[in-house]
Amino acid sequence: MSKSKQAKLLKIYKKLLAHFGPQGWWPGDTPFEIMIGAILTQNTNWGNVERAIANLKQSNVLRPTSLVRIPNAKLEKLIRPAGYFRAKAKKLKIFCRWLIKQGGVKKLKKKPLNLLRPELLKVWGIGPETADSMLCYALDKTNFVVDAYTVRIFNRLGLIKTSDYHAIKDYFEQNLPKKLGVYKEYHALLVALGKHFCKKTKPLCKECPLKK
Numbered sequence: 001m002s003k004s005k006q007a008k009l010l011k012i013y014k015k016l017l018a019h020f021g022p023q024g025w026w027p028g029d030t031p032f033e034i035m036i037g038a039i040l041t042q043n044t045n046w047g048n049v050e051r052a053i054a055n056l057k058q059s060n061v062l063r064p065t066s067l068v069r070i071p072n073a074k075l076e077k078l079i080r081p082a083g084y085f086r087a088k089a090k091k092l093k094i095f096c097r098w099l100i101k102q103g104g105v106k107k108l109k110k111k112p113l114n115l116l117r118p119e120l121l122k123v124w125g126i127g128p129e130t131a132d133s134m135l136c137y138a139l140d141k142t143n144f145v146v147d148a149y150t151v152r153i154f155n156r157l158g159l160i161k162t163s164d165y166h167a168i169k170d171y172f173e174q175n176l177p178k179k180l181g182v183y184k185e186y187h188a189l190l191v192a193l194g195k196h197f198c199k200k201t202k203p204l205c206k207e208c209p210l211k212k
């Protein structure tokens with residue numbers, strides 16, 4: 001751990017928290033709902049995911065056994081608002097089958113992170129960002145989530161010079177205090193910063209809480 005890197009990361013964290021306030025991530029009534037949301041949010045915005053989850057709830061199928069059994073065409077229709085609905089329906093079914101085989105969410109929570117993460121990454125359709133979101137927000141593992149906002153913001157700030165997922169994850173995990181609450185909040189705050197200020201094409205640096 002580098003003390004200066006840790007100090008910088010914490011300074012950014014405090015400024016973002018002071019500006020945006022606690023983000024209360026991840027939205028979801030149960031760990032299972034959070035895991036389903038992590039798959040549905042791939043390549044789409046959260047508003048679309050909310051509509052797909054509302055459809056699943058309304059049809060009373062938001063549980064692993066129901067999602068495994070529901071006909072493909074019906075599932076595709078329910079999650080259509082989240083986009084890529086054919087691929088996502090397949091991902092949901094494969095993930096739910098795997099989850100049932102593992103003994104459910106409670107059993108997963110008991111597994112150590114170093115064993116669970118590689119197993120999760122072997123499930124078809126689960127990449128590093130999706131796996132890490134599930135591990136951090138649904139399974140309460142102290143495991144940092146990296147996304148496109150993190151890559152953009154930290155490269156622009158000049159604190160990293162890479163877009164490699166695991167190099168960035170290591171950078172945070174080696175320099176932040178190992179606290180689940182900090183990991184959860186930090187990622188959520190970076191999403192808020194990326195959405196509202198550090199935009200892809202035109203960053204709003206003058207108004208940005210990190211302008212100094």
Ligand code: SF4
Binds near residue numbers: 198203208
């Ligand atoms: S909006 Fe500008 S000041 Fe803020 S983090 Fe992005 S590049 Fe830096």
